[in-house]
Amino acid sequence: MQPPTLELGRTMAADLAHVAPGSVVTLRGHVHRRRDLATVTFLVLRDRTGLAQVVFEAGAAELPPEETPVEVIGTAAASDKAPSGMEVIDATVNALSDPAETPPFDLWRPQLKVALPTLLDHAPLSWRHLRQRAKWQIGAASLRGFRRALDAQGFTEICTPKLVESATESGANVFPVDYFGKPAFLAQSPQFYKQQLVGAFERVYEVGPVFRAEPHDTARHLAEYVSLDVELGFIRDHRDILDVLHLALEGMLDAVRADAAEAVDRLHLVLPTIPEQIPVIHFTDALAMVGAAPDEPDLAPEHERALSGWARDEFGSDVLAVEGYPLRKRPFYTHPWTRPPQAAGGWSNSFDLLFRGLELVTGGQRLHRYDDYLTAIEQRGESPSSYSAYLEPFRHGMPPHGGFAIGLERWIAQLTNSANLRETTLFPRDLNRLSP
Amino acid sequence: MQPPTLELGRTMAADLAHVAPGSVVTLRGHVHRRRDLATVTFLVLRDRTGLAQVVFEAGAAELPPEETPVEVIGTAAASDKAPSGMEVIDATVNALSDPAETPPFDLWRPQLKVALPTLLDHAPLSWRHLRQRAKWQIGAASLRGFRRALDAQGFTEICTPKLVESATESGANVFPVDYFGKPAFLAQSPQFYKQQLVGAFERVYEVGPVFRAEPHDTARHLAEYVSLDVELGFIRDHRDILDVLHLALEGMLDAVRADAAEAVDRLHLVLPTIPEQIPVIHFTDALAMVGAAPDEPDLAPEHERALSGWARDEFGSDVLAVEGYPLRKRPFYTHPWTRPPQAAGGWSNSFDLLFRGLELVTGGQRLHRYDDYLTAIEQRGESPSSYSAYLEPFRHGMPPHGGFAIGLERWIAQLTNSANLRETTLFPRDLNRLSP
Numbered sequence: 001m002q003p004p005t006l007e008l009g010r011t012m013a014a015d016l017a018h019v020a021p022g023s024v025v026t027l028r029g030h031v032h033r034r035r036d037l038a039t040v041t042f043l044v045l046r047d048r049t050g051l052a053q054v055v056f057e058a059g060a061a062e063l064p065p066e067e068t069p070v071e072v073i074g075t076a077a078a079s080d081k082a083p084s085g086m087e088v089i090d091a092t093v094n095a096l097s098d099p100a101e102t103p104p105f106d107l108w109r110p111q112l113k114v115a116l117p118t119l120l121d122h123a124p125l126s127w128r129h130l131r132q133r134a135k136w137q138i139g140a141a142s143l144r145g146f147r148r149a150l151d152a153q154g155f156t157e158i159c160t161p162k163l164v165e166s167a168t169e170s171g172a173n174v175f176p177v178d179y180f181g182k183p184a185f186l187a188q189s190p191q192f193y194k195q196q197l198v199g200a201f202e203r204v205y206e207v208g209p210v211f212r213a214e215p216h217d218t219a220r221h222l223a224e225y226v227s228l229d230v231e232l233g234f235i236r237d238h239r240d241i242l243d244v245l246h247l248a249l250e251g252m253l254d255a256v257r258a259d260a261a262e263a264v265d266r267l268h269l270v271l272p273t274i275p276e277q278i279p280v281i282h283f284t285d286a287l288a289m290v291g292a293a294p295d296e297p298d299l300a301p302e303h304e305r306a307l308s309g310w311a312r313d314e315f316g317s318d319v320l321a322v323e324g325y326p327l328r329k330r331p332f333y334t335h336p337w338t339r340p341p342q343a344a345g346g347w348s349n350s351f352d353l354l355f356r357g358l359e360l361v362t363g364g365q366r367l368h369r370y371d372d373y374l375t376a377i378e379q380r381g382e383s384p385s386s387y388s389a390y391l392e393p394f395r396h397g398m399p400p401h402g403g404f405a406i407g408l409e410r411w412i413a414q415l416t417n418s419a420n421l422r423e424t425t426l427f428p429r430d431l432n433r434l435s436p
Numbered sequence: 437m438q439p440p441t442l443e444l445g446r447t448m449a450a451d452l453a454h455v456a457p458g459s460v461v462t463l464r465g466h467v468h469r470r471r472d473l474a475t476v477t478f479l480v481l482r483d484r485t486g487l488a489q490v491v492f493e494a495g496a497a498e499l500p501p502e503e504t505p506v507e508v509i510g511t512a513a514a515s516d517k518a519p520s521g522m523e524v525i526d527a528t529v530n531a532l533s534d535p536a537e538t539p540p541f542d543l544w545r546p547q548l549k550v551a552l553p554t555l556l557d558h559a560p561l562s563w564r565h566l567r568q569r570a571k572w573q574i575g576a577a578s579l580r581g582f583r584r585a586l587d588a589q590g591f592t593e594i595c596t597p598k599l600v601e602s603a604t605e606s607g608a609n610v611f612p613v614d615y616f617g618k619p620a621f622l623a624q625s626p627q628f629y630k631q632q633l634v635g636a637f638e639r640v641y642e643v644g645p646v647f648r649a650e651p652h653d654t655a656r657h658l659a660e661y662v663s664l665d666v667e668l669g670f671i672r673d674h675r676d677i678l679d680v681l682h683l684a685l686e687g688m689l690d691a692v693r694a695d696a697a698e699a700v701d702r703l704h705l706v707l708p709t710i711p712e713q714i715p716v717i718h719f720t721d722a723l724a725m726v727g728a729a730p731d732e733p734d735l736a737p738e739h740e741r742a743l744s745g746w747a748r749d750e751f752g753s754d755v756l757a758v759e760g761y762p763l764r765k766r767p768f769y770t771h772p773w774t775r776p777p778q779a780a781g782g783w784s785n786s787f788d789l790l791f792r793g794l795e796l797v798t799g800g801q802r803l804h805r806y807d808d809y810l811t812a813i814e815q816r817g818e819s820p821s822s823y824s825a826y827l828e829p830f831r832h833g834m835p836p837h838g839g840f841a842i843g844l845e846r847w848i849a850q851l852t853n854s855a856n857l858r859e860t861t862l863f864p865r866d867l868n869r870l871s872p
Contacts, residue, residue, distance in 0.1 A: 010670070012590075028670045030635075030833055048590060048638040069670070069804075069835035096670070098805050100833030124632035124829040133636055140593045144583070154484060157576045159662045159844070161863045162598065162645050163611075163622075165871040175599075176614045177622070179659075180649065184870055186599075186613070186622075193863060196560035196872075199466075200569055202484040208644065209598050213616065223615075226595045234446070234464045234505070234532070368505075369534050389872040393560040397466055397536030399505035408595070427597045427629060434620055435601040436632075436825040 014049035014262070017084040019076045025088060027052055027072040028096070030128070033108040034063050043093065044108070045072055046130075050262065053079075053087040061093060066108060067100035067128075116420060123427055123436050134263035135424050139412040141260040142252040143207060146228055146406075149251025153244065155230070156201040160193035162186055162209065166386065173213045175223075186211035189405065192390045194231040195333070195366060198401045199393045203232040207408075217431045219420040220358075222409060224429040230363075231403030237338055238349040238365045239280075241402045242321055245353065245361060246278050248406070249319070256415070267416055272318030272356065279315045281307070283324040283347065297329045305357040319360075323351040332376045335365035335402070349402070356414050363404025370394040450485035450698070453520040455512045461524060463488055463508040464532070466564070469544040470499050479529065480544070481508055482566075486698065489515075490524040497529060502544060503536035503564075552856060559863055559872050570699035571860050575848040577696035578688040579643060582664055582842075585687025589680065591666070592637040596629035598622055598645065602822065609649045611659075622647035625841065628826045630667040631769070631802060634837045635829045639668040643844075653867045655856040656794075658845060660865040666799075667839030673774055674785040674801045675716075677838045678757055681789065681797060682714050684842070685755070692851070703852055708754030708792065715751045717743070719760040719783065733765045741793040755796075759787040768812045771801035771838070785838070792850050799840025806830040 011025040019025055029047030036058065043054040043063055054072050056063075064070060074091025081087075103125050105114045112119065112129045119126045126132050147157070164187045167174045175186040190206050197204045210227040232244060253271055256264065264271065281289070287296055289310065290303040299307070299322065311320035324337055324347040337347035350364025367373055373391055377384045384391065412424035422428040427436060447461040455461055465483030472494065479490040479499055490508050492499075500506060510527025517523070539561050541550045548555065548565045555562045562568050583593070600623045603610045611622040626642050633640045646663040668680060689707055692700065700707065717725070723732055725746065726739040735743070735758065747756035760773055760783040773783035786800025803809055809827055813820045820827065848860035858864040863872060 028835070030835075048592075067833035069833050096804075096835050097833060098807065101831045103832050122828065124635060125832055127633065127636035136594075136637075137592065139595075143593055144587060147580070147583070151580060156484075156573065157579055158572075158862060159575075159645070161660055161865050163647070163660050163865050163870065178612045179870060180651075180867055182870065197563065197862070199560060200563035201572075209595070211599070215616075224597055224599050368532075371534065392558065392872070395537045396539050396561055397503035397505050397533060399464070399466075399532050426594060426633070429597050429599050431616055434599065434615060434618065436828070 012049040013045065013047045013052035013084075016052050016076065016086045016088070019086060021076055021078045021086070023076045025074060025076050027054075027074075027088065029070070031064055031066050031068050031070055031100075034066060043072070043091075045070065046128075051083065051130075053082045053084075054091050054093075055079075055087050055089050056091065061091075063093060064095045065099050065102065067103060068098075069096040070094060071096055116422060120422055120428060120433065121436070127426065130266060132423075134260075134266045135412055135416045135418065136426065137260045137263040138256050138267075138269075138415055139408060139424065141255045141258075141263075142411060142415075143228075143408070144259060145251040145253070145255025146207070146248055147205070148255065149247050150203075150205045150230065150244075153203065153247065155203040155205050155232070158190075158194065158197055158201070158204045158206050159208070160187070160190040160197075160206060162211070165389075173215075175211050175213045188212055189227060190229050191331075191333075194229055194403060195398075195401065196390070196393045198231050198233040199396075199398050202234065202399075205230045215431065219422075220410075222421055222425060222428055222430055225421075225425070226408035228406040228408060228411075229403065230405070231401060233399040233401040235365065235400050235402055237400075238323060238335075238351055238363065238402055241363050241365065241404055242278060242280070242323075242351060245363060245404050246274065249274055252411070269416060271415070273316055274319055275315055275317050278319055278321050278353070279311050279317050280321045280323055280351070283322055283326070284345065286322050297326050299352075304354050304359060308354045308357040311354070318356050320354045321351045322354065324348065325350050325352065330364065332380050332382075333366045333373070335367050338365075353404075355411075358410065358414055360410055360414065361404050361406050363402065365400065365402035368394065368398045368400050448485040449481065449483045449488035449520075452488050452512065452522045452524070455522060457512055457514045457522070459512045461510060461512050463490075463510075463524065465506070467500055467502050467504050467506055467536075470502060479508070479527075481506065482564075487519065487566075488524065489518045489520075490527050490529075491515075492527065497527075499529060500531045501535050501538065503539060504534075505532040506530060507532055552858060556858055556864060556869065557872070563862065566702060568859075570696075570702045571848060571852045571854065572862065573696045573699040574692050574703075574705075574851055575844060575860065577691045577694075577699075578847060578851075579664075579844070580695065581688040581691025582643070582684055583641070584691065585683050586639075586641050586666065586680075588687075589639065589683065591639040591641050591668070594626075594630065594633055594637070594640045594642050595644070596623070596626040596633075596642060598647070601825075609651075611647050611649045624648055625663060626665050627767075627769075630665055630839060631834075631837065632826070632829050634667050634669040635832075635834050638670065638835075641666045651867065655858075656846075658857055658861060658864055658866055661857075661861070662844035664842040664844060664847075665839065666841070667837060669835040669837040671801065671836055671838055673836075674759060674771075674787055674799065674838055677799050677801065677840055678714060678716070678759075678787060681799060681840050682710065685710055688847070705852060707851070709752055710755055711751055711753050714755055714757050714789070715747050715753050716757045716759055716787070719758055719762070720781065722758050733762050735788075740790050740795060744790050744793040747790070754792050756790045757787045758790065760784065761786050761788065766800065768816050768818075769802045769809070771803050774801075789840075791847075794846065794850055796846055796850065797840050797842050799838065801836065801838035804830065804834045804836050 032046035033044040035042040074088040327348040335349040353361035468482035469480040471478040510524040763784040771785040789797035
């Protein structure tokens with residue numbers, strides 16, 4: 001194998017600018033655009049790295065229709081008029097498949113101005129558009145940065161089952177599966193498994209699908225999404241988890257800057273600013289700041305937006321952690337508040353991370369003592385016996401631990417200013433959509 | 437955050453050997469073993485990096501039971517008797533949770549000699565055992581190496597849906613899901629999606645769960661497993677895919693050597709040898725070599741073992757690619773044979789990779805012309821209209837392409853000489869097992 005950008009004697013579009021004028025080059029890609037002018041014909045070729053301009057004398061070549069995959073062999077020539085300063089002349093074009101039918105929308109236009117259902121109905125084609133493609137490239141770079149940051153901190157990647165015997169966190173919103181004639185469910189999260197594996201590997205992460213039978217058809221909900229899950233042991237409290245989250249987010253942004261620079265440019269994005277320390281505000285202070293009643297159990301979306309604005313103004317930060325959410329509003333495995341003043345409030349060692357006005361991450365410390373689980377489960381009116389498989393490792397010694405989960409599609413959507421999560425999901429699933 | 441091996445002022449077990457004697461160290465981990473001798477008491481602590489020995493005068497300390505998470509603060513001291521040459525003395529031990537109950541098997545013994553059902557019933561505990569843990573660490577390193585190798589070749593990671601409208605490859609062996617009252621299925625592979633996305637990203641990979649309602653209860657079958665899927669465009673034929681597979685396997689082995697060296701040592705593994713060129717044999721030559729009838733449609737397991745032995749003897753290789761499988765035995769999207777002699781045989785541009793006697797990878801070139809799909813689907817007696825969503829991008833220009841899929845659990849099992857895939861899956865799923 002040759003180096004990636006010169007595979008099989010191929011010149012990538014992004015590398016054309018660096019080729020010596022007069023060199024013979026072989027390009028491969030799709031016909032992005034054909035344009036016939038009075039004296040010349042342009043072929044713009046699209047490959048995975050970008051666009052390259054090929055110029056013919058008018059009538060000199062029979063060019064295949066747009067989207068046809070082709071091989072172009074020609075001579076590199078400097079040109080003021082080529083976007084990269086270099087174009088290809090004296091070229092021959094070989095089609096690598098049959099002539100392509102005209103797509104349902106113009107992929108060569110700078111903007112893909114189609115209604116959302118059209119975009120989604122033709123997803124395999126709309127992802128060919130340079131702006132759509134750029135969104136996912138930012139997502140893919142983020143995944144790489146996430147793993148790289150955690151690998152460097154001694155984390156072990158895990159793969160946990162998506163077919164489970166019982167609902168993970170509550171009986172609602174699960175998809176039932178016929179499992180060899182027995183009832184099963186699709187996992188709503190890897191929560192129980194990642195906690196259990198802290199006992200073996202201490203620090204674990206998983207990138208994988210999670211499933212929510214979400215009856216709301218909104219811009220913010222999907223029935224299947226990608227969750228970036230982290231869990232670690234031997235912590236003091238949730239602030240240690242916030243430190244790891246900080247490293248993970250920095251790693252994701254570093255990778256976007258390094259590996260998806262072209263995509264960032266194409267979308268004219270301003271990447272977020274995350275200060276050395278993520279600003280943290282206690283839930284009760286957050287309620288007071290937005291003028292909500294002190295017994296409110298949660299923050300409303302407009303509160304989250306106001307708090308994000310404050311973090312931006314006060315700390316120059318695009319992220320804000322709200323800690324100490326009321327224990328009764330968090331899952332049963334949530335650890336109670338342990339910082340001073342300990343006695344007060346019924347708070348928890350948990351947090352949400354607001355990112356530009358939207359909740360992006362939920363995290364916190366979990367219970368680690370077996371007896372605390374028994375009490376917490378009974379207090380919710382449930383029977384510990386229905387959690388016996390989950391609880392087994394807690395009987396046999398589990399360290400103080402906690403973790404968080406980032407929703408990939410929300411992250412991409414907020415980074416790329418996309419109004420709807422469906423625009424940043426390769427093949428979204430919702431109440432009404434199961435195809436393509 | 438401190439560097440990974442010194443987080444929060446902590447010394448990891450594996451780093452104890454490199455600490456200056458006389459230093460005060462803080463270790464955190466589980467009590468792996470307590471041992472009372474006449475004059476001294478040993479505490480062996482286990483953390484994610486290994487074991488550390490702590491020594492007390494007999495009766496000097498009340499040690500918590502095995503598996504309890506603890507913090508040990510003491511003084512590093514050189515010792516001939518400590519496995520690493522360094523032990524901890526003058527130590528205090530603080531339990532970080534309640535005393536652990538005795539596990540159902542001894543985690544401190546060098547071998548975990550329990551029956552498979554016991555191992556699996558208590559998976560969260562059995563993964564704490566050093567030998568089990570080593571197996572998964574080899575798997576996690578392999579995933580890292582796989583991605584690193586492909587990232588370096590310009591591949592884009594993709595995340596495709598696991599909830600699908602229709603069976604991917606055939607109607608058999610799919611799990612039905614109740615999707616908001618409508619029928620849906622769990623994806624048997626990302627095959628259709630990864631092909632479609634070649635049109636957008638050219639080179640894609642995915643690591644994710646796949647689901648097979650597998651009615652066979654054998655050591656080689658799971659109902660859910662992790663598939664390492666690759667697909668790339670602008671290829672000449674399946675030999676280009678084999679080159680990428682070669683890079684991926686080398687990357688996986690490099691990462692195992694670099695990141696899981698301790699695990700390789702613990703299991704006394706001999707890592708496989710893959711020569712510069714993966715040996716390739718044509719299907720018909722393979723049949724002749726093992727003495728099978730020339731019209732046999734597939735290789736039997738004993739044939740695969742014999743061929744692997746031949747590759748070992750002839751090329752010193754632990755892998756062997758068999759190419760040209762009969763088209764009628766491969767999925768409908770398989771590309772016919774194109775190498776000379778082209779006319780003969782009804783062969784395909786596909787391959788299986790045998791790894792130490794077992795089929796580890798299936799791959800090949802796919803059809804890329806829309807009309808070829810129509811013909812192939814009709815020849816199988818099916819209607820192209822039931823594939824219309826899949827086929828849309830083929831109407832609008834798809835390059836020659838192909839790919840492969842590696843089963844993660846099989847890879848780990850073959851590397852670690854594990855007889856049953858269930859030993860190398862964190863939480864296996866099969867005909868009879870849906871928990872833990």
